[in-house]
Amino acid sequence: MPIKTTMTGFDMVWAITQNTVNSQLDWLSGQTIPTQVSIGDINNDAGAIQGGIIGPPTVNFATGEPHLAYLYLKFKEGIFSYWSGHGRNQIIKQVHINGWILAFSVHLNIAQFAQDYVKDSKAVPPEILDKLTKFDDTMFSIQSIFLDFENSDLSTYNDLQSDIPITADASGAPISISEANQIRDTFNGMLRVWLLNHKGTDNPFILGYSVTAKQTSDDVKAVLNPTGANFSTHGYEYPGNLNDSSKDGLSTFNFLMVTGNRNILGDPTLMRADSGSFHKNLVESNDIDGKAIIAKEVFFEKYLWDLVVKPFQDKVLTLGDYAHARDDARNGQSDFTEEINDKTHTFLPDDDGLGWHYGDHVKLSWKEKGGETYHHQRESEQNLQFKVRVGTAPDPRPEMMGAPRLTLTITGSVYRYEWDQVDQYFGKLGDSYLGKGWASAAIAYTITIQFVAGTDGKISIFHTSLQSDPVTTSDTGGVYNIADIFTSLLNLHTIADDWSNNATSLANVNKDVAQQLIDATGPILDSAMTKVILPGRNEFFYKNIQLNTDEDVEIDLQYKTT
Incomplete structure (x- = not known):
């Protein structure tokens, strides 16, 4: 660009x-x-x-x-x-x-x-x-x-x-x-x-x-x-x-x-x-x-892409393809349909140019035999979303009094939905609705990285992360009755365990993506600053770092003669 x-x-x-x-x-x-x-x-x-x-x-x-x-x-x-x-x-x-x-x-x-x-x-x-x-x-x-x-x-x-x-x-x-x-x-x-x-x-x-x-x-x-x-x-x-x-x-x-x-x-x-x-x-x-x-363009396409987005993308691409992972839906079933299969395949730039997004949204439907006189109409949906965004946000620490900070936000979320309708088969008379049950769960995390000019004149990183508890919904209708719908139908424990342990888990992204940025930022900026030298004895001190109105990154300098 x-x-x-x-x-x-x-x-x-x-x-x-x-x-x-x-x-x-x-x-x-x-x-x-x-x-x-x-x-x-x-x-x-x-x-x-x-x-x-x-x-x-x-x-x-x-x-x-x-x-x-x-x-x-x-x-x-x-x-x-x-x-x-x-x-x-x-x-x-x-x-x-x-x-x-x-x-x-x-x-x-x-x-x-x-x-x-x-x-x-x-x-x-x-x-x-x-x-x-x-x-x-x-x-x-x-x-x-x-x-x-x-x-x-x-x-x-x-x-x-x-x-x-x-x-x-x-x-x-x-x-x-x-x-x-x-x-x-x-x-x-x-x-x-x-x-x-x-x-x-x-x-x-x-x-x-x-x-x-x-x-x-x-x-x-x-x-x-x-x-x-x-x-x-x-x-x-x-x-x-x-x-x-x-x-x-x-x-x-x-x-x-x-x-x-x-x-x-x-x-x-x-x-x-x-x-x-x-x-x-x-x-x-x-x-x-x-x-x-x-x-x-340099801050986003070189610094952030190399240190954050590319390694994050490498992790995301190790995840299985949900559309092909549901063998229970594909093998031996009837009327199998991919109602939604919307995948970006890579991190794409946001329309405003201030971040990237990755999406993998799949919705499958099929019929499966349940017994001699009834069958199930099934739907299974997964929506996987990852985002990297840059902007300005207040420093949440009380002693900082809401000072505006250059802020990088990394988010990940998974939404799972299962729907099961039971119909009784009456031969030529067709199917008769007996009951249905459905359940959904959403899990998300947020990593926040704020760039701060410290009192020592160096750029430091204020880093927080938060994973939300699963947000669940469910309901049944008719004679549909499952004692624990989140175990039998949705299998929430498996979803939560997978989300916490796969390559894109909060722990892994913190360790392999966020920490890499934190460790590299100081040396990168210091290396760049040493390439500008004034003719007298001097030293750079960083006083502030912000995203300006042109969306370029500005670092305020104090240039002290010692």
Whole structure:
């Protein structure tokens, strides 16, 4: 099934807020990102910078283009020299650059991360380099996403985003507007040279790394591992055009990923300049630092199908075929009819796409000889139903106060009905009704699995199961008389014992299906999360997991620097 447009064609999106990216740049400032700018001699050279100290750089993704960002460099200290005057009257003057903010429109790019080539690079912190080099390069590829100064127009700063107040030189003498503009242009040129010195593997302005598997794996833990990656940005869209400054940091830097055998390089829709252009905000609250979004199709068709539905189906298919199991109805009887034989043969997707169902409904009728002068008209019916459903349900634990949870429900039910009518045979006069008896029984179970972000920052599973007591009905008419209709006619004990001991029993489904999901979920999500790495020291914490309005799975993230 193709990935729907809510995910712009990608299987997974890790949306990291602008606030979080800037906190990473803050941490890197002074470590891998240089803070000192010194160019030339301010006493003898025009265009020199002395004692230039840059504060932590910041980025802004609200550019309207998915591969573009504004980079802000704010000077905390420094002096800049410039020519003042004309001709022979030109002299070198200085101006304080404290508080100057220059903004550049910078393209973002993605490139292969060559482990051996960057081991001696000062652009990657040792702890991050250690994390990256632990990936076997025969099995994984690593891509870095960075500010691409080489392919950006740095010849002019972004005037609307910059703030360069110039009113007086270092001595306090006033500076004219025209001279101030010349100073700005000259300063921009020198800063451009400084930025272009940081390129290639020496570029410390890295926003993140994506790790992709070179080959698909049969390991269940790898079901959500990315096999291809791209990126985009999204500027926060203010509802109703009402700007709220508290939301300014909710623009997002998006890791875009595919899984399985999808070839991202061979699909132009995933590698275009506008790939990953979302028309909605991916993060709406300052309470979280990012969001991991898993496409419904991937969560259902890979994760749930492989871990739940397929093994459940394998168990169901071991059950006998009721239509052929009633030898007492087929052998030596008359008027045998399969009134109903409706079987899905496999788990089929529900119409709303939020689950699967399996059904096997059989109703048989026949006549059997009871004695010299009477016979029985018999009916036997069995309706076997299994379902797997996904939705949102309240957490039943009192201390959770009904918190909504992503919920998986597995249900199984069997309905059995037996009907026996006794007629006396009067030869040519036909049959005469003597009496009848019937009985039915229904048994069902429910397994509920809720995904919960625990206080330890990990996804845990809250698991409950319940099997109902048999619901029975019966009646007789005429002279029909059986002391225990549920033993003689329906054989309830056999039905209950079989339901409790066959391959699809509550105990077996709990042990072989539900427990497999519980055991695998943590490692699967953790494995997927380790393939997205920000440039500073960090750790993912899961804050919540839900099915969103698009029916994709969303995991709220807190991304804490330690």
